[in-house]
Amino acid sequence: MAKFNLIQAIQDALRVALQVDERVLVLGEDVGVNGGVFRATEGLQAEFGSLRVIDTPLAEAGIVGASVGLAVNGMRPVPEVQFAGFLYPAVEQIVCHVSRVRTRSQGRFSCPLVIRAPYGAGIRAPELHGDSPEAFFVHQPGLKVVCPSTPYDAKGLLLAAIADPDPVLFFEPMRIYRAFKEEVPEGHYTVPIGRANIVRTGKDLSLFAWGTMLRVSLEAAELAKQRGWEVEVVDLRTLSPLDRETILASVQKTGRALVVHEAPKTAGLGAEIVSLINEGALLSLEAPVLRVGSYDVPQPLFSLEDICAPDARRILHGIERVMTY
16 A cells, blocks of 8 residues: 555545546646646646646636536536635535535436535635635535545545535645655545544543544644543544434543534534534533634634644643533
8 A cells, every 4th residue: 555645645536536437527727737736636637638637717616617517417527626715706606506406406417526625724825725614515405525634534535525426525624735644545445425433532522523623633632641531532524414323422432522623613513513412412411512613713814823723732621621520
């Protein structure tokens, strides 16, 4: 097996998908000649040609709208939106068309496309380049929303998303694109959409995270261990549909829970997870479920970026509040 970082794993997934299924197309701003803003598609146009790896104008609504037409006519488009904050011009297409084709046609058509979108702060980018808007799209029925945290999961989840009969929004944590490498199998494999992964077992508290926040949460869990607390860390991997069974089983075992996300705290996905736990595991709780998120402000620029997003210290403080309730 090769050792890939997250961006290499995504590139490999796209290459495998283009090799095994002639219906797969990659399109977006600069994905061809330049290989994408993060080089996720580097070399693919040279290998598969400009009719399958397509440079588009700078027009997110047009990129997604064209992908809808391709998808309903039998293709498997994988449009890239360079940053998650650039999804906003395409919201009308995503909400009014991408997510509704199956119900609008009463099942006669589906819209099998995967929108790739790097998300999150931490790379010292300008305004609108560091947003974490997953809650907007989790709220939209008809969409699946996926966010990997490791190279292995990134490749397997992306291949599963491309094979899925319905649309998937694929958030990529760009802050950890090149942070570490791990072994990734060659060829085609999938990681099931809709299943969380327990990456660290524990008996005292369940911590739920995804994307960039997983590694930070694992750091906090290690600090908590020094205080005698065994924290179970669960990587959700899929944000819609949530893996309710794994979430509830973990909380029923530990009796305490904390949710960590990079998006602003108010009305983030953490609130939905808290409600899910209250509905399904209330009698198991020894303390209120808490959330650690970014502050309720627009994503700040360079000098305040690290202060806004949760770090291991803030997460540890959240663990402490739950454990000492």
